[in-house]
Amino acid sequence: MLNHEVPLDRVFHALADPTRRTLVERLTRGPASVSELAKPLPMSLPAVVQHLQVLEAAGLVRSEKVGRVRTCRIEPSALRAAEGWIVAQRTTWESRLDRLGDFLDEGSAGSTSNSTTPAHTEGES
Amino acid sequence: MLNHEVPLDRVFHALADPTRRTLVERLTRGPASVSELAKPLPMSLPAVVQHLQVLEAAGLVRSEKVGRVRTCRIEPSALRAAEGWIVAQRTTWESRLDRLGDFLDEGSAGSTSNSTTPAHTEGES
DSSP: OOTTOHHHHHHHHHHTSHHHHHHHHHHHTOOEEHHHHHTTSSSOHHHHHHHHHHHHHTTSEEEEEETTEEEEEEOHHHHHHHHHHHHHHHHHHHHHHHHHHHHHHHHHHHTTHHHHSTTOSTTOO | OOTTOHHHHHHHHHHTSHHHHHHHHHHHTOOEEHHHHHTTSSSOHHHHHHHHHHHHHTTSEEEEEETTEEEEEEOHHHHHHHHHHHHHHHHHHHHHHHHHHHHHHHHHHTTTHHHHSTTOSTTOO
16 A cells, blocks of 8 residues: 555645635636736746746646746546545445445344333343 | 634544544444444554544544443534535536536537538638
8 A cells, every 4th residue: 555655645745735825826817827817826937937847846736938928738547546545545435334334224223122121121120 | 705614623533534534434333442443443542542532623533431431432424514615616517517517518508500510611611
């Protein structure tokens, strides 16, 4: 289970920062230049560039420079990988809950006589 | 967009480590004691305890000590929050792609005459 997980390490690490999530949220609505991305953010351009580099290293964003303008785009496969891992956990957990529910249903079906003989056996010896 | 995101910071940070993801994977299959969790892992018990503390601080795991045994359980709401954020990004991105597809379809519908005159114009001059 510990192999092949370096990309997920990077993806989750990249998403652990609110500025980087804001950049991803912006880019899901369409490509944008670095200066467009930086404009609404309360930080310097170099700080935004650093965040974008973390996102690019994680495979969440790709960018292309044409002339003097670097345009960034979302790269959906990394987000999909993170979603896939989380969904797998939820599925395992929910199927366990279902089995537990079945088990409890069977148990209560087999012991419905308890409710018809309340507290009788207790104290009898 | 930068508010209310501290929990997601912690959740994604907690998931950015392969050992912690392995612990979550194990706990989605059912509760386990700290020593059961540590057994298959190539590290010391204190190291595992530290990872569990990060998972607890992120709200991904909760634990309860009865006697000398601490039992850990998955806490699905934190995973759900992370999944919700990622799904929201995918939805935005896919709806943008759909709109783009519609736009391109409209464009190609207006220029279908191109496909009925294959390669004719090329080389003619």
